[in-house]
Amino acid sequence: MSTRTVLHEADIARALTRISHEILESNKGPENLVILGIPTRGVTLAERIGSLVSEFGGEAVPVGSLDVTMYRDDLHRNPTRAPQPTQIPPGGIDGKVVVLVDDVLFSGRSIRAALDALQDIGRPAVVRLATLIDRGHRELPIRPDFVGKNLPSARDERVFVRLAEVDGEEYVSIEGR
Template sequence: MTSRIVLHDADIARALTRISHEILESNKGPDGLVLLGIPTRGVTLAERIGALIASFTGADVPVGSLDVTMYRDDLHRNPTRTPRPTEIPAGGIDGKAVVLVDDVLFSGRSIRAALDALQDIGRPAVVRLAILVDRGHRELPIRPDFVGKNLPSAREERVNVRLADVDGTEEVMIES
């Protein structure tokens, strides 16, 4: 197995800064914004984006997590997934601009599951998608609104995001 690093820590930081500015621009400021990370690394990325937005605007943006495990359509193939907690910020999501945050967008099935999970929680005014790495190969008609890096890859390759808070190192690798 060969692997190569395609994003280093500075690249990831730059991408998150750009995504944060794009979210603010799209929402016309921080008002009514809620960030929901998809566990595991999506939660860390959402927290970082929230901190960046706070540093730019002085406004705290609610950040939570949205576990999609029980909404996935592949549980029969991988029944040993461990659900993570869903934590919705105190103000809820009704009428808010919700930005789903995840590390890698591949088939689109996790995001479809996230949309189903959101329906059970409330009714946002709008739902947008922020992704650190878009690697293509969509199986569903899902497209991110904010992308850190488009990274074309072969279907059999694996894209691994490692974040210091979770993995002790900060990088994005492609393994083949």
């Protein structure tokens, strides 16, 4: 089994800065934005992106979290972590531009679950998707709007995102057989 690091701390910071600028450009400013991270590492990335968007846009952008555990369609096959709290910022999501943030986009099933969870909370005007890593292999017709790095991979490879706030170290690696 071989492991190689594909992004280091500075690469992750650059990718998040670029994503933040792209979000602002796409939205024509910070108005009406809400950024929601998907636990676990998506929340950390959402907080970082929210901070950057607020800094670059000159206006505070609300950030929250959206747990999708109970909305997944593969719970019977894949053991999963315990549900995390969903935290929607004051003001909600109705009529807002919601940017969902996840660390790795693979099959698209987490994002489908996130869309279902959003439906139970409110009705955003628009939903966008930001992901640090897009590794392909989609099983559903889901495409990210903002991508830190496209990382073509084999189905049997695993991508690991490690963030300082969660893991004490910061990098993205791919492990192959």
